[in-house]
Amino acid sequence: MNIKLRDPNIIMKLSRLGSFHQSKLSFLRSFLKEFKDWQYQRDLFDLDKNGFGVAVYSFKKKERIYSLICFANEISDDERSDRVIATKWDAAFTLHDGVPSKNDIQRLKNEVPKQEVGRLSYKELTLSRANKSVRVFDHVVDNLSKGMQPDINLLEKVGYLYRTTAVYGSGKFGLADRFRIKNREEINGPFRLEMMLVYLVRQFTFDQVNHVAKHKNPKKAVQLDPKICKNLGIGNSTGLGMAPFIVNHPTLLNNWILCRETALKKIREIKHVASKDKDLFKNCIRNSIKNITSWNTESEYQLKKINLLLKNIRKFVKFLDDKFDFEQDYPFNEIYLWLEKETCEECIEYVVSIMMEPYNEIIEPLIRKMSSEEERYFNIPTNRTVEELRNIIEKKYPNILTINFEKKQNFKKFWFISKNKEEPRLADRFEEQGSNLEQPLAIARDIKELHNKLLESNNSLTIDKFLINNSNLRHVVRRAFIIEKFPYSEIQDNTISESIVPIDMLRLKLSFFGALKFDPRSDKWLRICMFQGAPLPNELKNYDEQWVYNS
Amino acid sequence: MKSLSEIETTSKRASRAAGFSWGVAEEVGKCIRLLELFGFPGIKNLNQYYQNRNDEIFEDLNLINQSNKSNKSNFCPITLGVSFLDQIRTLEKLKKCTFEGIAFPILLLPFLSRSSEIIGKKILFKFDENSFLINLNVNISSNLYLKEFPSKAKNVEISFLENEDTFSNDDWKSLYKLSENTFVEETDSLKQGAAGAGLTDND
Numbered sequence: 174m175n176i177k178l179r180d181p182n183i184i185m186k187l188s189r190l191g192s193f194h195q196s197k198l199s200f201l202r203s204f205l206k207e208f209k210d211w212q213y214q215r216d217l218f219d220l221d222k223n224g225f226g227v228a229v230y231s232f233k234k235k236e237r238i239y240s241l242i243c244f245a246n247e248i249s250d251d252e253r254s255d256r257v258i259a260t261k262w263d264a265a266f267t268l269h270d271g272v273p274s275k276n277d278i279q280r281l282k283n284e285v286p287k288q289e290v291g292r293l294s295y296k297e298l299t300l301s302r303a304n305k306s307v308r309v310f311d312h313v314v315d316n317l318s319k320g321m322q323p324d325i326n327l328l329e330k331v332g333y334l335y336r337t338t339a340v341y342g343s344g345k346f347g348l349a350d351r352f353r354i355k356n357r358e359e360i361n362g363p364f365r366l367e368m369m370l371v372y373l374v375r376q377f378t379f380d381q382v383n384h385v386a387k388h389k390n391p392k393k394a395v396q397l398d399p400k401i402c403k404n405l406g407i408g409n410s411t412g413l414g415m416a417p418f419i420v421n422h423p424t425l426l427n428n429w430i431l432c433r434e435t436a437l438k439k440i441r442e443i444k445h446v447a448s449k450d451k452d453l454f455k456n457c458i459r460n461s462i463k464n465i466t467s468w469n470t471e472s473e474y475q476l477k478k479i480n481l482l483l484k485n486i487r488k489f490v491k492f493l494d495d496k497f498d499f500e501q502d503y504p505f506n507e508i509y510l511w512l513e514k515e516t517c518e519e520c521i522e523y524v525v526s527i528m529m530e531p532y533n534e535i536i537e538p539l540i541r542k543m544s545s546e547e548e549r550y551f552n553i554p555t556n557r558t559v560e561e562l563r564n565i566i567e568k569k570y571p572n573i574l575t576i577n578f579e580k581k582q583n584f585k586k587f588w589f590i591s592k593n594k595e596e597p598r599l600a601d602r603f604e605e606q607g608s609n610l611e612q613p614l615a616i617a618r619d620i621k622e623l624h625n626k627l628l629e630s631n632n633s634l635t636i637d638k639f640l641i642n643n644s645n646l647r648h649v650v651r652r653a654f655i656i657e658k659f660p661y662s663e664i665q666d667n668t669i670s671e672s673i674v675p676i677d678m679l680r681l682k683l684s685f686f687g688a689l690k691f692d693p694r695s696d697k698w699l700r701i702c703m704f705q706g707a708p709l710p711n712e713l714k715n716y717d718e719q720w721v722y723n724s
Numbered sequence: 725m726k727s728l729s730e731i732e733t734t735s736k737r738a739s740r741a742a743g744f745s746w747g748v749a750e751e752v753g754k755c756i757r758l759l760e761l762f763g764f765p766g767i768k769n770l771n772q773y774y775q776n777r778n779d780e781i782f783e784d785l786n787l788i789n790q791s792n793k794s795n796k797s798n799f800c801p802i803t804l805g806v807s808f809l810d811q812i813r814t815l816e817k818l819k820k821c822t823f824e825g826i827a828f829p830i831l832l833l834p835f836l837s838r839s840s841e842i843i844g845k846k847i848l849f850k851f852d853e854n855s856f857l858i859n860l861n862v863n864i865s866s867n868l869y870l871k872e873f874p875s876k877a878k879n880v881e882i883s884f885l886e887n888e889d890t891f892s893n894d895d896w897k898s899l900y901k902l903s904e905n906t907f908v909e910e911t912d913s914l915k916q917g918a919a920g921a922g923l924t925d926n927d
Contacts, residue, residue, distance in 0.1 A: 294725065295727070343729055344727030344728060344729025345727070345729065346730075347725060347727055348727060349727070350727045352728070551754060552809070552838065552842060553810070555809075555810040555811070555812075556813045590737075636810070637807075637811045637814070638787075640810055641786045644744075644747065644748055644806075645745045645746075646745075647745055647746070647747020647748055647751075648745070648747035648750060649747075651747060651750070
């Protein structure tokens with residue numbers, strides 16, 4: 174049986190992309206798998222009694238060493254902000270390529286805590302900062318120092334001791350450009366080093382909380398139970414900064430989605446499902462329900478989605494138990510067709526993620542295809558004709574061409590970069606100033622304009638000649654030729670409409686990171702948790718691959 | 725040290741601010757990144773050019789011919805570069821084209837470099853006393869390396885070099901003969917037993 178890849182015009186809609194969930198393809202899970210046989214070590218832990226100071230953690234294999242350098246600083250409560258615009262943090266981190274010298278640590282001590290206004294070097298790979306969840310951190314310190322474990326209910330509700338507000342890589346603020354390290358086999362997957370940073374930061378938070386508790390009451394203090402540690406992750410607050418990324422990296426976006434779609438296609442094409450694979454799938458579905466019931470948010474938007482997901486998953490479990498026969502041919506295809514007919518987008522994508530769990534042999538080769546040599550597709554094939562370009566657009570953007578951009582509600586918003594923090598923002602073009610400095614993220618509108626221009630042009634005109642008088646559309650001409658080869662490279666939706674929900678764009682990216690428990694705080698930013706339930710560094714050599722569902 | 729990623733982003737944004745479309749600004753970002761990667765002073769010259777644009781007018785050359793002469797002012801290297809890149813498959817057929825008056829000719833270099841990769845041919849870029857051999861976007865040889873780049877080029881010649889050997893047949897034969905000293909003379913026994921395929925191919 175040959176199952177077709179799903180239609181990009183359905184999958185690349187924002188509501189669908191905003192329903193994606195983590196899976197075996199997610200970067201934090203593939204990171205753990207890649208680094209499970211690396212040697213983990215805490216190389217330096219020089220904190221004072223209050224937990225302020227420097228710590229270094231490393232992963233080593235043969236001659237390669239990656240070192241996380243942590244700087245924990247004292248800040249006052251009024252300096253602690255969740256937003257990217259803050260200037261001080263409880264802790265700041267960088268991942269250094271190799272073993273840092275004393276000079277490196279001294280240099281970085283001056284720069285890393287400054288974050289965006291500091292300067293890093295090509296020897297540093299990623300940069301981040303994090304703030305304590307003060308309520309939880311203090312609670313844990315208090316209890317441990319009295320010889321008791323903390324209140325599990327409180328920890329479960331929050332899910333972490335620290336949350337980050339940004340993780341930078343790829344040449345930001347002087348960090349190493351990706352081209353310097355891209356041929357290293359162990360990082361042949363997107364965001365591997367960002368994931369490593371977050372993972373090691375998680376361990377630092379446990380070590381720091383134990384250290385502070387011990388100094389508070391050296392005689393009575395106990396260590397945080399490793400089982401509790403395992404169920405804590407690292408929080409993350411994410412705003413609009415992530416949204417332009419997925420528009421600005423079309424071939425990368427394509428590769429992420431194409432791998433997910435290819436995995437689904439191959440799973441649907443399995444004629445007979447082995448009993449152990451069926452059991453694993455069913456167990457993951459059942460166990461995953463507690464991830465939904467423990468998903469806390471005050472966002473009405475997300476609560477509605479969670480409630481519907483829970484209702485649909487329960488309906489699906491009942492269907493599996495009462496009516497479904499795994500002995501039939503192509504059972505996962507039957508399941509998929511049933512989901513499409515009977516459940517919501519959130520549930521479909523949730524189950525699609527879990528379908529991947531039994532199939533390492535399908536997923537692992539795909540993980541190696543999730544990066545992109547973007548430069549290779551940058552040049553516009555200017556020897557092609559207007560007719561060819563018009564055909565591509567009509568074939569690849571059919572829904573976008575139906576949007577009426579004469580209507581105010583369809584171009585109400587505009588994307589811009591704020592001067593204060595150089596961060597992306599979204600505003601109402603009819604109420605705010607600045608739309609003359611709009612970023613090129615209104616792809617749907619510009620594709621439509623390009624199409625109109627092409628309709629007025631001679632079919633046989635070559636693109637080099639067309640561009641002479643249409644330079645303003647050059648960015649979308651490039652994209653149209655990219656989508657010809659990369660069907661999932663474009664969001665098939667209007668990113669400037671009145672009704673856009675920007676967190677859908679964030680959720681898409683965060684699901685590929687492997688985030689859990691999306692907690693929207695508005696339509697423009699959300700909190701998530703990473704590595705909650707993941708093995709601790711000393712457990713990596715032999716861990717349960719389905720930890721996301723079984724923890 | 726600034727990373728190439730920072731160089732590309734800042735060049736792109738500055739180009740947009742200087743009045744180019746986003747699509748052209750993207751091209752400039754890539755090109756300045758390339759110049760800096762090759763060790764040429766891209767940022768410095770782009771900055772100077774954009775400063776000069778405040779006071780000086782530069783001419784846009786959108787359609788390139790065999791011989792191109794600017795009217796009163798020098799050609800804008802960005803518009804010329806983008807046109808060159810876009811029209812490279814047509815220009816290649818001309819074998820050679822000339823220009824009179826190009827501002828900041830170094831800014832044209834990366835466009836030529838990318839064009840060289842597209843057509844798979846080396847490009848020779850000469851102006852006044854200076855020359856650059858542009859090699860398929862892999863490297864650039866120049867007699868201007870580490871020297872101050874002129875802010876204008878009066879007489880410019882761009883030639884497309886055919887893919888030909890840079891050495892004589894005698895040089896090749898001589899070197900090849902030396903390389904044969906790594907081969908083993910085959911005896912009858914080796915001819916029979918050491919080859920993978922059969923000695924006849926008539927079955």
